[in-house]
Amino acid sequence: MTLVAQDLLFPTDAASRSIARDLFAGIKDLPIISPHGHTDPRWYAENALFPDPAQLLIVPDHYIFRMLFSQGVRLEDLGVPTLDGTPVETDGRRIWRIFAENYSLFRGTPTRLWLDYTFANLFGLEESLTPANADRHYDAIAAQLQTDAFRPRALFERFNIEVISTTDGALDDLSWHRMIRESGWSGRVIPAYRPDAVIDPDFEGFAVALDRLGEISGCDTGRWQGYLDAHRNRRAYFQSFGATATDHGLASAETANLSAREAEALFDGVRSGKADERQRALFRAQMLTEMAKMSAEDGLVMQIHPGSWRNHSPAIFKKFGRDKGFDIPTQTDYVRALKPMLDAVGTDPRVSIILFTLDETSYARELAPLAGVYPALKLGPAWWFHDSPEGMRRFREMTTETAGFYNTVGFNDDTRAFPSIPARHDVARRVDCAFLARLVAEHRLGEEEAHDLARDLTYGLARRAYKL
Incomplete structure (x- = not known):
């Protein structure tokens, strides 16, 4: 018995399930558009063999090791690299055995869906992973990873990826x-321009990063206008490599639109290192608006990923660094926070801003109404902690009534776990087909319209929203 059921995530009633099957059959083989993610461009550049199953599937995936850590498994024992030189496990088989011994922890989670899909569809393993078969799974995957068919470029083509950012x-x-x-x-x-390290004064090494920004751009980052010109220079450089988007992962969605004199004075205080906490927050807010204004100039799509308290554990951050599972969602305001930026560019047809959230309470109350009227705004899909069947369903249910489908941007996988990309897109396609099937069954949508929508949600919206 395969691990991925034919009717996975489809409605349980026969009529709706039949419609969902039909919709899914029409879109399941469409190319993958992956407009936002964190895979390593080095993989595709060098096209080297992946080292072993643990290094491919476990060590880089915070979805996996955060769950294991919550149940007492040390990150060192999972091979997660340290910043302080503390030795970590390097034997992939040992890491894999720990993972298999704790695989039951993932029951009912999206991680389990992605992993089961990957084991079955990528590696041909039809038994669910257990401690008893851990070594057999490891050996089977390891053997395949030593073949040319499992090099990064071959997998890229096998996954039917049209473009990945x-x-x-x-x-x-x-x-x-x-x-x-x-x-x-x-x-x-293609790359995406992520300027957080030179926009956020609280980012470690901020002053040194500004100096480096000036060096590589040839602009004077000791002055406000020179600093802005440095961003324009770098954005153009990224565009020369095919970039179509920027990305901003600040703690809040707060924006500001200061006068030129006020912004210059604020920058001087930040640059000198004398800005207080409120001034540093105001600078971040001003820079979101400045980035939006630059998008009007150069056409780069702007993505805003706010609302994460990053590196919540200082001890883990000090020992292991960023992106180690300790980024926690926070309550996020959008209506008041975005108003200064929207006053500046919200109705500008040249600007495209994609909003994401980790605060689901904002979907129906704030985000859908904003995107449902401001031409510059679109809603990004359910993200990170809500990148799950339940989260995707909630997203559609809470946003469609006000923003519709066409003020959203399809799906993006937002992952550094390369083998999971097909699984994530498969889940999103199934959930959307199930949602559309319900609308058809309730006579709220015609079947032909549903097929058009299924294709757009899978392929067309992302391609258009990200100018791909």
């Missing part, structure tokens, strides 16, 4: 993207 810091020289471009490979891998 990585997320790259403002100071990145994009050398891996250059290598991809110069290799002659036809796979489309």
Whole structure:
């Protein structure tokens, strides 16, 4: 018996299930558009073999190790690299055995869906992972990873990925993207401009990063206008490698629209390191608006990912660094927070801003009404902690009535776990087909309309929203 059921996530009533099956059959083989994610461009540039199952599937995936850590498994024992030099487990088989011994922890989670799909569809393993078969699974996966068919570019093509966007810091020289471009490979891998390290004064090494920004851009980042010009320079550089979007992962959605004199004075205080907490927050807010204004100039789509208290555990951050599972959702305001930016660019047809949230209470109350009227706004899909069947359903239920489907942007997988990409897109396609099937069964949508929508939700909306 395969791990992925034919009717996975489809309605339980026969009539709706039949409609969902029909809709899914029409879109299941469409190419994957992956407009926002965190896979490593080095994989595609070097096209080297992945080292072992643990390094591919466990060590880089915070969805996995945060759950294991919550049940007492040390990150060191899972091979997660440390910043302080503390030794970590390097034997992939040992890491895999720990994972298998604790696989039951993932019952009912989206991680379990993605993993079961990957085991069955990518590696041909039809038994659910257990401690008893852990070594057999490991050996089967390890053997396949040593073949050319499992190199990154081969998997990219096997996954039917049309385009994938990585997320790259403002100071990145994009050398891996250059290598991809110069290799002659036809796979489309593009960067996205992520300037958090040179926009957020609380980011570690902020002052040094501003100096470096000036060096690589040739602009004077000791002055406000020079600092803005440095961003314009870097954005244009990213566009030369195919970038179509920026990404901003600040703690809140607060924006500001100060006068030129006020913004310059604020920058001077931040640059000198003398700004207080409120001034630093105001600077972040001002820079979101400045980035939106630049989007009107250069056409880059702007993504805002607010509302995460990042690195909630200082001890883990100090020992392991960022992105180690300790980023926690917070309550987020949008109506008041976004107003200064929307006053500046909200009705500008040149601007496209995609909003994400970790605060689901804002969907129906704030986000859908905003996106349902401001031409510049679109809603990003259920994200991160809500990238689940339940989260996707809630997203559709709470936003469609006010924003409709066409003020959303399809699905993006937002992952650094490369093998899970097909699984994540499969789940999203199934959930959307189930939602559309319900509307058809309730006579709220015609079947032909539902087929059109299924294709747009799977492919068309993302391609258009991200200018791909």
